[in-house]
Amino acid sequence: MSDREKISTRSLLGSLALIGVVVTGSAGAFAYTAGWFSPDRLTPTKLVGSLAPPGGAVLGYRRNHAKGICFTGIFEANGNGTELSQAQVFASGRYPVIGRFNLATPNPFATDDTVRVRGLGLQISTPDRGVWRSAMIDAPVFAVSSPEDFYALQRAGSSKDPDAMKSFAAAHPEFAGFAHWAGTAPWTGSYAEEPYNGLNAFLFTNADGTQHAVRWLLQPQAQVMPISKAEFAKLGGPNYLDQEIIDRVSRGPQRWTMVVTVANPGDPTSDPTKPWPADRRSVEVGTLVVQKIEAEADGPCRDITFDPTILPKGISVSDDQFPAARSAAYAKSYDARIAEAKSYPHTLAAGDNQ
Amino acid sequence: MSESGKRFTILQRALHWLMAICIIAMLFIGVGMVSTVAPRYVALVATHKTLGILILALALIRLGVRLRYGAPALPADLPVPMKLAAHLSHYALYGLMIGMPLIGWAMMSTAAYPIVLYGDIRLPPILPQSDTLHAILWDAHFYLAFAFFVLILGHLAAALFHALIRRDGVFRSMSPTP
Numbered sequence: 001m002s003d004r005e006k007i008s009t010r011s012l013l014g015s016l017a018l019i020g021v022v023v024t025g026s027a028g029a030f031a032y033t034a035g036w037f038s039p040d041r042l043t044p045t046k047l048v049g050s051l052a053p054p055g056g057a058v059l060g061y062r063r064n065h066a067k068g069i070c071f072t073g074i075f076e077a078n079g080n081g082t083e084l085s086q087a088q089v090f091a092s093g094r095y096p097v098i099g100r101f102n103l104a105t106p107n108p109f110a111t112d113d114t115v116r117v118r119g120l121g122l123q124i125s126t127p128d129r130g131v132w133r134s135a136m137i138d139a140p141v142f143a144v145s146s147p148e149d150f151y152a153l154q155r156a157g158s159s160k161d162p163d164a165m166k167s168f169a170a171a172h173p174e175f176a177g178f179a180h181w182a183g184t185a186p187w188t189g190s191y192a193e194e195p196y197n198g199l200n201a202f203l204f205t206n207a208d209g210t211q212h213a214v215r216w217l218l219q220p221q222a223q224v225m226p227i228s229k230a231e232f233a234k235l236g237g238p239n240y241l242d243q244e245i246i247d248r249v250s251r252g253p254q255r256w257t258m259v260v261t262v263a264n265p266g267d268p269t270s271d272p273t274k275p276w277p278a279d280r281r282s283v284e285v286g287t288l289v290v291q292k293i294e295a296e297a298d299g300p301c302r303d304i305t306f307d308p309t310i311l312p313k314g315i316s317v318s319d320d321q322f323p324a325a326r327s328a329a330y331a332k333s334y335d336a337r338i339a340e341a342k343s344y345p346h347t348l349a350a351g352d353n354q
Numbered sequence: 355m356s357e358s359g360k361r362f363t364i365l366q367r368a369l370h371w372l373m374a375i376c377i378i379a380m381l382f383i384g385v386g387m388v389s390t391v392a393p394r395y396v397a398l399v400a401t402h403k404t405l406g407i408l409i410l411a412l413a414l415i416r417l418g419v420r421l422r423y424g425a426p427a428l429p430a431d432l433p434v435p436m437k438l439a440a441h442l443s444h445y446a447l448y449g450l451m452i453g454m455p456l457i458g459w460a461m462m463s464t465a466a467y468p469i470v471l472y473g474d475i476r477l478p479p480i481l482p483q484s485d486t487l488h489a490i491l492w493d494a495h496f497y498l499a500f501a502f503f504v505l506i507l508g509h510l511a512a513a514l515f516h517a518l519i520r521r522d523g524v525f526r527s528m529s530p531t532p
Contacts (some may be wrong), residue, residue, distance in 0.1 A: 007519065007521070011478075011491065013521060015514070015515075015519050016519070017520035018514070018518065019514045019515060019518070022510065022511075023394050023507050023510065023511050024506055026510065027507060028504075029382075030381070030382065030385060030503060032522075033382050033385050033386045033389075034385035034386070034388075035385075035389035035390070040389050041389065041390065041393075042390075043389045043390065044388065044389075044391055045389075047391055065390050094442070108383075129468065129476040130476075131468040145487070147391050152514075187532040192408060265356055266398075283446075292437050303466065303483060303485055304466050304467075305465075305467075306439075308470060309399075310467070313474045317396055321392070321393050323396070324391065324392065324393045324394070324395040324396045325391035325395070327395060327396060327399070328390065328391045328395045329391060334465065335492050338465070338485045338488050338492075339489040339492070339493075341486070341489070353522075
């Protein structure tokens with residue numbers, strides 16, 4: 001029983017045109033969503049690209065904080081954090097850690113005294129499959145207050161215009177706090193003597209459902225010996241920090257106290273250039289114990305990202321824009337460097353491997 | 355009506371249109387999330403993973419339903435190349451509906467990312483950590499996503515061709531209307 005009607009040429013052309021419009025429109029909407037018509041959109045590709053040194057990204061390595069060394073250890077939670085967050089990581093106990101000491105440079109071969117900012121990437125795993133990753137730095141405030149400004153800062157830093165950085169600083173007064181730290185704070189001769197600040201604000205949710213905005217930091221338990229940059233440069237070779245931390249940890253585990261600072265209502269949570277007043281409540285929630293150092297090439301920190309949005313239940317992102325942008329950028333960097341793994345061989349030549 | 359006048363069962367039609375919405379949303383979320391650093395990135399990624407697993411579950415149910423209930427025959431007068439295209443594209447669509455979520459899940463596993471869905475559902479890895487596998491799976495997930503979208507555009511064009519030009523009942527056999 002075919003009830004097909006003959007269709008007129010006119011109706012045929014109309015139908016074909018309609019099909020064409022629907023298909024083209026769908027493809028156009030897809031391309032628009034992908035950003036193909038939005039050259040000004042800040043994409044992970046642009047953000048990561050802005051970090052590349054003049055010669056281009058070093059294949060196989062992280063696109064920023066490219067120089068680093070792995071560690072493993074444990075996080076000893078003292079139980080104090082459970083009033084703030086239901087994450088199992090705060091329940092009294094010992095949880096395995098993978099981490100990475102690093103220098104904030106896109107060049108994995110940079111000499112240590114040329115890099116001002118030092119960082120620590122941390123992953124703590126708990127039996128409930130909770131994973132908490134964080135990447136912290138030794139600066140007490142961040143340089144910029146939004147991912148767009150971070151991009152602008154990278155552009156200024158790599159600009160041929162000699163006044164680009166001055167113009168950036170003038171247009172971004174919030175940069176002054178970081179610039180002051182970078183220009184005046186003493187250096188140290190060890191990764192173990194650095195504090196590592198989370199800087200971004202996150203939300204902690206406790207078992208009652210109560211939420212608090214917090215920031216965290218790792219306070220070194222090692223004695224801190226402040227030195228000048230010139231003194232640091234005289235300490236040793238281009239990879240002094242790696243050798244120093246290998247030696248130090250081989251003599252005994254190194255410890256940091258994890259301190260969680262709780263915001264008062266109204267404290268700025270969206271802007272990591274703005275420190276919270278010093279009188280804010282802080283809670284010591286546990287101790288990071290670094291027990292073993294491993295070269296990155298074959299180490300456990302190599303093939304993971306310290307993506308700050310990888311969080312256990314009980315910790316979530318706040319209105320701070322950076323964790324999302326960092327997550328997107330770290331994924332981009334990861335996907336690129338993992339596909340280039342042959343440029344950074346897994347097994348170093350005998351004698352190079354620590 | 356099609357030659358036989360038969361339609362897909364109501365369960366098949368419901369699954370088809372529900373999955374159509376999910377898969378199209380999935381593809382748009384996918385290209386949207388990889389091109390932004392905005393705060394919505396976090397929610398888009400979580401939605402992408404959750405929806406991916408939902409699509410995988412629905413696709414497996416749908417495959418079972420299809421094997422159980424079959425499909426109405428294509429019109430006898432449909433040209434052979436069109437019949438062939440119809441059959442092959444449906445194998446490809448089923449392959450992608452099941453394969454893409456598995457590739458995504460495997461890709462996250464090889465990168466040692468925890469796989470966290472809405473409701474703090476945490477899935478186990480389905481492959482060990484591996485940079486070699488990750489690079490292959492990432493490429494596969496990326497390029498197959500565009501292939502999937504092109505296939506869906508072709509599917510849409512063919513559906514409209516049946517509905518508006520051939521008027522042969524093929525569209526009606528899967529139409530959302532009663």
